Amino acid sequence: MQIIIDPNASVCPGVRRAIRRAEEALKTRSLTSVGDIIHNREEVRRLEQRGLQTVEQERVVKGTVDVSGRHLFIRSHGVGEKILQRLTEGAASVTDGTCPRVRRIHRLVRGYAEKGYQILIVGKVRHPEVIGISQECPGRQVVIEKEEDLDSIDRTQKSLLVAQTTIGRRLFEKMQKRIHALVEELCVVDTLCEELDKRYQTIIDFARSVDVVLLVGGRQSSNTNVLYQLCKQVNAHSYLIEKAAEIDPHWLSDAERIGITGSASTPRWQLDAVKFSFGNNVQKGVLNKKED
């Protein structure tokens, strides 16, 4: 049995930057992240052991939790400019881990909203990145997650269409076609993350090259779910796990080549940990099953 780690699996530049900034700050002080710093429970736990705390973003924005005097951390998904200003005023310090690509979307929608445009965002309504973008254009945005959401568009308004960076090209292009047919004056800016575009092809190639795919990532991560669906399309023996303990030895029976890969929010240490487990529990499990 060969265990292969996907050579193209790595955290995206935005998440890498955010984690580095948090680690740097944690060397000298405890840090409070506004929302989960990353959609990956195992990585969050690792950072918590170094002094990271997390408060729900919704509660911070509503003011139902007091974060004044704390050292705050803004995750790669970002928050709206006004919220950031408010937090900065009360906090001991604010470390901004917002991905520069997300920050560019903020500037873009703010500018168009000021010019009176309706802002159409293809993305998940409850995703923190979409919430942050919406905070830049309050009252002017429509989030399009599914077909029914198209009914909420004011067809008479000039509109800007953007995407949550991780939503996946297929959904964005499908919605773009529909919206073109509805809205006369439409400006489209493709804000999908280019890093992920490249990654979609490499993970498909990797999934095709192995018998079983173990995709390591957070279940609540949008990007992990998009990558998982891509793997499933080309390799039916694809499984999404958060850690090695979730591997069912039945998945691996008769497999010669087992591929371990990850999403844009899966650090390398998690892939190594899954590979390492094959020298311990999983492989023993497979052997036991064969002996049954």
Ligand code: SF4
């Ligand atoms: S997926 Fe792209 S946009 Fe999102 S944090 Fe990573 S680099 Fe930034």
